[in-house]
Amino acid sequence: MTGEVTGVYGRLGVRPLINANAWLTRLGGSLMPPEVIEAMREASAAFVDMHELQRAVSSRIAQLTRNEAALVCSGASAGLVLATLACMTGRDLRALGRLIQLGVGTLPKRDVIVHCGQRTPYDPAIVLAGGRLVQIGNVIQTFEWELQAAIGPATAAVLYLPGEIYSRGALPLERVLAIAHAAGVPVIVDAAAQLPPPENLWRFAEMGADLVLFSGGKALRGPQASGLIVGKPDMVAACEMHAAPHQRLGRPMKVGKEEMCGLLAAVELYLAQDHAARTAEIERITAAWVETLGALPGVCARRDFPSEAGQPLPRARLDLEPSLGLTSGDVRAALLAGEPPIDVAVSGERAVLLNAALLKPGEETIVTDRVAEALRRP
Numbered sequence: 001m002t003g004e005v006t007g008v009y010g011r012l013g014v015r016p017l018i019n020a021n022a023w024l025t026r027l028g029g030s031l032m033p034p035e036v037i038e039a040m041r042e043a044s045a046a047f048v049d050m051h052e053l054q055r056a057v058s059s060r061i062a063q064l065t066r067n068e069a070a071l072v073c074s075g076a077s078a079g080l081v082l083a084t085l086a087c088m089t090g091r092d093l094r095a096l097g098r099l100i101q102l103g104v105g106t107l108p109k110r111d112v113i114v115h116c117g118q119r120t121p122y123d124p125a126i127v128l129a130g131g132r133l134v135q136i137g138n139v140i141q142t143f144e145w146e147l148q149a150a151i152g153p154a155t156a157a158v159l160y161l162p163g164e165i166y167s168r169g170a171l172p173l174e175r176v177l178a179i180a181h182a183a184g185v186p187v188i189v190d191a192a193a194q195l196p197p198p199e200n201l202w203r204f205a206e207m208g209a210d211l212v213l214f215s216g217g218k219a220l221r222g223p224q225a226s227g228l229i230v231g232k233p234d235m236v237a238a239c240e241m242h243a244a245p246h247q248r249l250g251r252p253m254k255v256g257k258e259e260m261c262g263l264l265a266a267v268e269l270y271l272a273q274d275h276a277a278r279t280a281e282i283e284r285i286t287a288a289w290v291e292t293l294g295a296l297p298g299v300c301a302r303r304d305f306p307s308e309a310g311q312p313l314p315r316a317r318l319d320l321e322p323s324l325g326l327t328s329g330d331v332r333a334a335l336l337a338g339e340p341p342i343d344v345a346v347s348g349e350r351a352v353l354l355n356a357a358l359l360k361p362g363e364e365t366i367v368t369d370r371v372a373e374a375l376r377r378p
C-alpha cells in the first residue's frame with residue numbers, strides 16, 4: 001500500500017489509511033465485499049417502486065434474521081430517530097397528522113428513559129426526533145424503582161444499549177423489558193455495533209424488545225449509509241409510517257435502492273460466513289502482535305477482551321511504561337503521520353489498542369513494523 005495512491009482517492013489527493021481501530025464512521029465504517037457492491041450495481045440499473053422494494057427486501061431480511069418484521073433505514077442513528085417517532089405516535093394517523101402540521105411539541109408522549117451509564121454520542125438522534133431524554137441511575141448503579149418511578153403518562157419508550165461496555169451500573173435487559181412492558185411502554189434496543197455474534201440479530205427481539213437497531217456499515221459490511229430495524233410488526237410498521245419515501249419527518253433520511261439491495265446481500269453473506277474461522281484469524285493476528293510488540297523495551301503487551309463496543313473479539317493492548325518517554329498520543333500521531341497512515345485506538349495516556357478485525361490481508365505486518373518503529377525510544 002506504500003507508494004503512489006491511485007484511483008479516486010489519488011485523484012483527490014486523499015490518503016487511504018489502514019484501520020486498526022474500529023468500525024468508525026469517521027474512518028468510513030467498513031469495506032463492502034464484492035457481492036455487496038455487485039448487488040448495488042445491479043440495483044442501480046433500473047427504476048423500481050420504492051415501497052415495493054422496501055417491502056420485498058425487508059421481508060427477506062426479516063426471514064433471514066428470524067424476525068417477525070424488519071425495515072431498512074439509512075443507519076442505526078436514523079433508526080433511533082424513526083424508532084423514537086414510532087414510539088411517540090404508534091400507528092395513529094391522527095398523531096402523525098398533528099406531528100407533521102404542528103410539530104412534535106403537540107404529542108403527549110415524548111420522554112425516552114435511558115440509563116446514565118448508557119448515554120452515548122448517538123443520543124442527539126432522540127432529540128432530533130423531538131424526544132426528551134430522562135436519565136435514570138448513575139454510573140455505579142441503577143435500582144428497579146428508579147425505572148418504575150421514571151415511567152409516567154409522558155413516557156414514549158425506554159432506550160437500552162446491550163453489550164458489556166454499557167452494562168456497568170445498568171439493570172439487565174430482562175428486567176427493563178419486564179418493568180417497561182408491565183407499564184405498557186415499548187423498549188428500543190440500540191444494538192448498532194453488537195455484531196458479532198450473528199445471533200444478536202434475533203436474540204434481543206426474541207427476548208421481547210419492541211424495536212432493535214443495527215448499523216449496516218459496521219461488522220455487517222453493508223453500505224456505509226444503511227441500517228436495520230427489526231422487531232414487533234406493529235412497531236416496525238410505525239417506523240415505516242414515518243420513513244421515506246413517505247413525505248414525512250423521516251424523509252431526510254432516505255434509503256436508496258442500491259443501499260436496500262446492498263444491505264440484503266450483506267446480511268446474506270454475514271449469516272453464511274464462518275464466524276469461528278474469522279474469530280480464530282483475529283486471535284492469531286492479535287497473539288502475534290502481543291508477542292512481537294510486547295518484546296520491545298518499555299512495552300507491556302496483552303490480549304484485551306472484549307472489543308471497543310463490547311463485541312466478543314480480542315484486541316492487542318500495549319501499555320507504555322513511563323520510562324519509554326512516549327505517550328499513547330505520541331504513538332498514535334506518529335502512526336497517522338506515516339505512509340500509509342494507520343489509525344489506532346488509545347486508552348488514557350499510556351495505552352494503545354490494536355484491532356485486527358478490519359484489516360485487509362497482509363496489513364497486519366505493516367501494522368507490526370510501523371508500531372514497532374513508533375515505539376522505539378525517542
Ligand SMILES: *Cc1c(COP(=O)(O)O)cnc(C)c1O
Pocket residue numbers: 025074075076077078120122161190191192193214215216217226227309
Ligand atoms: C455506531 C453506533 C450508532 C450509529 O450507527 P450508524 O449506523 O453509523 O448510524 C448508534 N448507536 C451506537 C451504540 C453505535 O455504536
